[in-house]
Every structure is written in structure tokens, then in C-alpha cells.
Amino acid sequence: MNKRLSMIIVSGLLALSTAACTTADQRTAGYGIGGAALGGLAGGALGGKRGALGGAALGGLAGVLVGASQSRQGMCIYRDPYGRQYEAQCQ
Known part of the structure; x- marks a missing residue:
């Protein structure tokens, strides 16, 4: 019973980890699960x-x-004309 419950919990955590917002978040979650x-x-x-x-x-x-x-390598922080900051590939 205990093994079954732990398998359900692990499966749920794996499913939730792949539902991250961006590709970088998914990659980070994948590294965390692998680790x-x-x-x-x-x-x-x-x-x-x-x-x-x-x-x-x-x-x-x-x-x-x-x-x-x-996931953050090669990324720079820029500021648009309205003062908002955003992150994009470095030029």
C-alpha cells in the first residue's frame, strides 16, 4: 500500500513538473527531477x-x-522605450 501511494505521488509530481510555463522552465524542472x-x-x-x-x-x-x-546563458536584460524590462537573447 505504501509503495503504491508513493508511486502515485511521484507520478503526479512528474506530471506537474512538465506543465511549466516556458521551455526554459520545463528544462529546469527536468534537471531537478533528474537530480x-x-x-x-x-x-x-x-x-x-x-x-x-x-x-x-x-x-x-x-x-x-x-x-x-x-537556461539563462546567452540571455540579456533590455529596457524598452516605456521603461519596462524584458529578457531576450544577447545581440
Whole structure:
């Protein structure tokens, strides 16, 4: 019963992570999920259940940070004539 509930929760989280607004957000979410999966596997192999939970948390955080840095490369902040700021590819 516990495994079934955890599988439903994981499936729901995966589905919600792909519903991000932009392609960059989807990429960042993908890095986070990949990091959490790898961290959970490594933590589980080294420290059992508690290690898997900690590894997944740290791996997910590291994945999100890497994904966010990857998606912002080559982007610059510009200001339009009305004073609004926007982000676009650097020229």
C-alpha cells in the first residue's frame, strides 16, 4: 500500500513538473527531477531510506540550480522605450 501511494505521488509530481510555463522552465524542472532521481538512488545505495530522502532532496536542489544556470546563458536584460524590462537573447 505504501509503495503504491508513493508511486502515485511521484507520478503526479512528474506530471506537474512538465506543465511549466516556458521551455526554459520545463528544462529546469527536468534537471531537478533528474537530480532528485540520481540523488535518491545514490543516497539509497549508501544510507538506506533516510539516505535516499536526503539524497533526493540535495540532488533535486542541485539539478534545479544547474538547470536554471543553463537556461539563462546567452540571455540579456533590455529596457524598452516605456521603461519596462524584458529578457531576450544577447545581440
